[in-house]
Amino acid sequence: MREIVFAGSGGQGVLTVGLIISDIAATEGLNVTWVPSYGSAMRGGTANCTVKYCAENYIYNPSQEQPDLLLAMNEPSLHMFLPIVAPGGTVLVGDTVTIPDDARQDVTYVHVNCTEIATSLGNPKGANVVMTGAVVKLMGDFTKEAAIAAMNHMFEKKGKSKFNESNAKAFDAGYNAVECLTNASCVR
Amino acid sequence: MAATRERKVPALVDKPMDFCPGCGHGIVSRLIMEALEELDQLDNIIFPIGVGCSSNLGAGLECDRLHCCHGRAGAVATGMKRVSPDTLVVSYQGDGDAYNIGIAETFNAAYRNENITVIVINNTNFGMTGGQMSLTTMEGQKTSTSIYGRDCSVTGYPIRFPEIVAREFPGAAYAARGTVTNPANINKLKGYIKNALQAQLNHEGYSIVEVLSPCPINWGLTPVKAMERIEKELIPYYPIGEFKKRGEEQK
Amino acid sequence: MAEMMKGNEAIAEAAVRAGARFYAGYPITPSSEIMEYLSWRMAEVGGSFVQAESELAGINMVIGASACGVRALTASSGPGISLKQEGISTLCDEGLPAVVITQVRYGNGLGTLFTAQCDYNRETRGGGQGDYRCIVLCPSSVQEFVDLMLPAYELSEKYRIVVVMMGEGTLGQMMEPVTLPDFVETKRTPWALTGKYDYKKIGIFERDSRKEAVELREKYAAIKENEQRWFDEGVEDADYVFVAYGVPGRATLGAIRELRAEGEKVGLIRPITAWPFPEKAFAKINPACKGVITVEENATGQLVDDAALYIKKTHKDRNIPAYALTYVYNTPPIRSIKADYHRIKNGEVKEVY
Numbered sequence: 171m172r173e174i175v176f177a178g179s180g181g182q183g184v185l186t187v188g189l190i191i192s193d194i195a196a197t198e199g200l201n202v203t204w205v206p207s208y209g210s211a212m213r214g215g216t217a218n219c220t221v222k223y224c225a226e227n228y229i230y231n232p233s234q235e236q237p238d239l240l241l242a243m244n245e246p247s248l249h250m251f252l253p254i255v256a257p258g259g260t261v262l263v264g265d266t267v268t269i270p271d272d273a274r275q276d277v278t279y280v281h282v283n284c285t286e287i288a289t290s291l292g293n294p295k296g297a298n299v300v301m302t303g304a305v306v307k308l309m310g311d312f313t314k315e316a317a318i319a320a321m322n323h324m325f326e327k328k329g330k331s332k333f334n335e336s337n338a339k340a341f342d343a344g345y346n347a348v349e350c351l352t353n354a355s356c357v358r
Numbered sequence: 359m360a361a362t363r364e365r366k367v368p369a370l371v372d373k374p375m376d377f378c379p380g381c382g383h384g385i386v387s388r389l390i391m392e393a394l395e396e397l398d399q400l401d402n403i404i405f406p407i408g409v410g411c412s413s414n415l416g417a418g419l420e421c422d423r424l425h426c427c428h429g430r431a432g433a434v435a436t437g438m439k440r441v442s443p444d445t446l447v448v449s450y451q452g453d454g455d456a457y458n459i460g461i462a463e464t465f466n467a468a469y470r471n472e473n474i475t476v477i478v479i480n481n482t483n484f485g486m487t488g489g490q491m492s493l494t495t496m497e498g499q500k501t502s503t504s505i506y507g508r509d510c511s512v513t514g515y516p517i518r519f520p521e522i523v524a525r526e527f528p529g530a531a532y533a534a535r536g537t538v539t540n541p542a543n544i545n546k547l548k549g550y551i552k553n554a555l556q557a558q559l560n561h562e563g564y565s566i567v568e569v570l571s572p573c574p575i576n577w578g579l580t581p582v583k584a585m586e587r588i589e590k591e592l593i594p595y596y597p598i599g600e601f602k603k604r605g606e607e608q609k
Numbered sequence: 610m611a612e613m614m615k616g617n618e619a620i621a622e623a624a625v626r627a628g629a630r631f632y633a634g635y636p637i638t639p640s641s642e643i644m645e646y647l648s649w650r651m652a653e654v655g656g657s658f659v660q661a662e663s664e665l666a667g668i669n670m671v672i673g674a675s676a677c678g679v680r681a682l683t684a685s686s687g688p689g690i691s692l693k694q695e696g697i698s699t700l701c702d703e704g705l706p707a708v709v710i711t712q713v714r715y716g717n718g719l720g721t722l723f724t725a726q727c728d729y730n731r732e733t734r735g736g737g738q739g740d741y742r743c744i745v746l747c748p749s750s751v752q753e754f755v756d757l758m759l760p761a762y763e764l765s766e767k768y769r770i771v772v773v774m775m776g777e778g779t780l781g782q783m784m785e786p787v788t789l790p791d792f793v794e795t796k797r798t799p800w801a802l803t804g805k806y807d808y809k810k811i812g813i814f815e816r817d818s819r820k821e822a823v824e825l826r827e828k829y830a831a832i833k834e835n836e837q838r839w840f841d842e843g844v845e846d847a848d849y850v851f852v853a854y855g856v857p858g859r860a861t862l863g864a865i866r867e868l869r870a871e872g873e874k875v876g877l878i879r880p881i882t883a884w885p886f887p888e889k890a891f892a893k894i895n896p897a898c899k900g901v902i903t904v905e906e907n908a909t910g911q912l913v914d915d916a917a918l919y920i921k922k923t924h925k926d927r928n929i930p931a932y933a934l935t936y937v938y939n940t941p942p943i944r945s946i947k948a949d950y951h952r953i954k955n956g957e958v959k960e961v962y
Contacts, residue, residue, distance in 0.1 A: 189613075189784070192613055192784060193613055196611070196612075196613050196786050201786070202613065202784075202785065202786060203783055203784070203785050204613070204783060204784040204785075205779060205782065205783040205784075206782055206783070208638065208639055208722065208778070208782045228859075228862075230859050230860050230862055230863025230864075230866075230943060231856070231859065231860035231863055231940055231942065231943050232779065232783055232785070232856065232859075232940075233779065233856065233860070233939050233940040233942075234939070234942075235942040235943065235944070236942070236944075401804065401805045401806070402804040402805070403804050404677070404802045404804050406673065420806065421804075421806045422802040422803065422804055422805070422806050423802075424672070424673075424676050424703070424802065426669065426672070427669060427672075427695050427696060427699050430665065430666070430669035430672075430696075432666075433633075433661065433665070433666035433667075433669035433670045433672075433673065434669045434670070434672050434673040434676070435673060436633075436659060436666075436670050436673060437631065437633060437659075437669065437670035437671060437672060437673025437674040437675075437676075437677075437681070438673035438674065438676060438677050438802070439673075440631065440657040440659060440670075440673075440674065441630070441631055441657060441673075441674045441677045441678075441679040442677045442802075442803070442804065445677075445803065445804035446804065462662055462663060462665075462666065463662070463665075463666050463669070465662075466661075466662040466666065470659075
């Protein structure tokens with residue numbers, strides 16, 4: 171079973187990243203759950219959601235337990251959720267997040283400058299889709315092609331298919347950013 | 359000229375009702391039933407009925423009716439009418455039920471312009487529970503919870519709800535106040551009730567008729583004196599008439 | 610194929626497919642998406658939707674619609690359901706069916722917005738005045754919630770009683786793959802007010818309360834006998850039997866399967882009806898069982914009262930202890946349930962009863 175926590179400030183699109191990953195997993199025929207923070211927990215502060223997916227088993231507990239991957243799009247999110255990341259897990263952070271020197275050593279930290287990448291693509295609002303590509307690559311559970319097809323299908327259902335091309339580019343850039351990272355540059 | 363006409367009991371009434379001697383409820387009940395008969399609606403009527411003396415209406419009728427939680431007839435009537443748009447829905451409530459505990463439901467049903475008719479029997483007190491002060495109790499009136507007379511500086515002033523409807527709710531179809539003090543007023547009141555029901559039948563929107571009604575037992579007056587009190591004390595404050603007429607141009 | 614759907618939206622659509630044609634309610638987190646969805650959906654299927662001025666008005670509008678024979682729905686949470694209690698009591702008194710959904714959130718008074726199971730006592734005891742109970746269904750997944758909507762209406766009409774769908778914040782807010790049921794055709798109930806007075810037994814006006822009291826006793830006894838629903842696993846040979854419903858119920862299923870794989874003899878009863886409580890499941894429990902353990906999302910332990918009552922009733926010869934594992938703010942991780950189980954087994958947790 172795989173568990174991912176997506177966290178950031180309201181408006182950074184982290185719930186959407188979680189939704190895209192859920193839809194990719196559901197399209198692949200996996201069991202999936204997506205549980206968001208909601209209500210006043212979302213007003214002004216951080217937003218987060220937890221996605222679990224697996225092929226074999228029913229997902230017993232959909233709630234946050236011990237994520238294999240944490241996407242932290244801002245520093246408060248990093249501090250809030252770093253303690254629950256599984257030992258050996260991955261922490262993916264965006265351009266504005268600095269990893270403190272005394273942060274735990276038993277997880278892998280990956281920086282992807284998602285805002286910079288999205289801006290360079292002329293799609294500054296697409297930073298979260300860049301991160302979606304990065305998450306798919308880091309998890310290694312889905313092919314890039316299948317993931318992009320599922321993502322596009324999800325936006326089509328919402329009547330937003332006109333963004334498919336720019337979304338696919340952003341996804342691709344995030345995916346490649348992780349692929350191109352050498353160990354030296356991405357692991358602290 | 360010796361012919362005396364037999365008193366005809368309206369078809370929807372099947373038992374005597376338990377109102378006190380001199381009470382006005384019985385007259386109003388009869389007028390509603392006659393109006394329904396004349397509008398040919400005897401088999402097209404549901405009464406959501408309030409809590410208080412108005413409850414006694416339910417015991418004497420032979421038609422669809424529901425005893426509502428205290429004050430909530432406006433909401434119950436809304437639910438009924440929304441799923442039965444072609445059936446007449448007439449709530450029957452006292453001033454305590456409709457205005458004190460039920461003002462939110464009464465106000466909001468009018469605000470939404472529900473296509474229902476509301477009949478409020480205003481006897482300026484809580485009749486059923488022993489004559490306590492209500493929102494319509496007159497300034498200075500002695501009740502079992504205002505034994506020195508109502509002090510409006512701490513309790514607020516008597517409410518005139520049909521006037522609020524006429525003034526504040528442009529969509530509402532009809533608002534009137536009548537009374538039962540003499541045959542002329544009774545005939546006028548019957549006209550108001552028919553107008554209100556006709557408005558609902560025409561899907562014109564919300565209609566309300568308030569009735570100034572005597573409560574001799576709790577007022578401590580004889581039935582005749584109670585009628586006199588309405589004429590002398592109540593009508594000057596609670597004018598009778600139509601405040602918003604059916605078919606008037608909607609603003 | 611099953612589609613990812615948000616709990617509250619799937620539940621609202623399932624209600625429509627189960628024949629609900631009237632909704633009245635008031636917004637409250639974490640149930641609001643149900644009314645948001647129905648605000649446009651009801652009109653599409655010829656139903657009615659009213660955004661009521663209050664929870665009081667909402668439940669009383671449901672009374673009006675139900676009295677006229679239409680499948681009616683309201684949904685709320687915590688304080689909103691408290692405000693509806695007089696109306697729920699009235700529905701039960703008048704023998705009017707309705708479904709009330711509560712997506713439970715934690716806390717007293719205004720409380721919090723966090724998912725919880727703190728309203729078990731209110732829902733299962735009949736939270737308003739008088740001498741009644743509601744049938745209480747407590748699904749553990751969005752799919753189960755969706756699948757129970759039609760049975761909820763059928764039960765409410767069969768017994769002319771209110772059915773409470775006791776969910777949790779998580780079930781309303783989460784997304785899961787869901788397969789929606791087909792639409793059912795419904796007719797107005799035979800006792801509906803039509804304006805024609807063709808059903809004579811109405812309200813308090815034409816009733817014999819003494820005779821009714823006897824009928825009431827028989828009705829509730831029949832519900833207790835016929836309508837218990839639950840899921841159980843591994844209870845016949847278990848040393849310890851967990852009792853948990855809703856989302857903690859499914860988390861506990863994960864915990865007992867892991868514990869079994871590790872050689873622990875544990876079982877689970879997951880009530881699907883919180884009332885009537887699944888007494889029949891308790892009769893299946895290993896006579897040599899060493900304890901029952903509830904897993905609850907609250908601070909004080911509520912489910913444990915019923916678990917204790919029924920283990921003592923079904924295993925009279927032995928005083929089997931009842932333990933409560935109570936967790937506030939979110940569903941406990943499976944590893945916490947397992948760790949706390951070992952604390953119980955090692956005698957580090959005192960029994961409640």
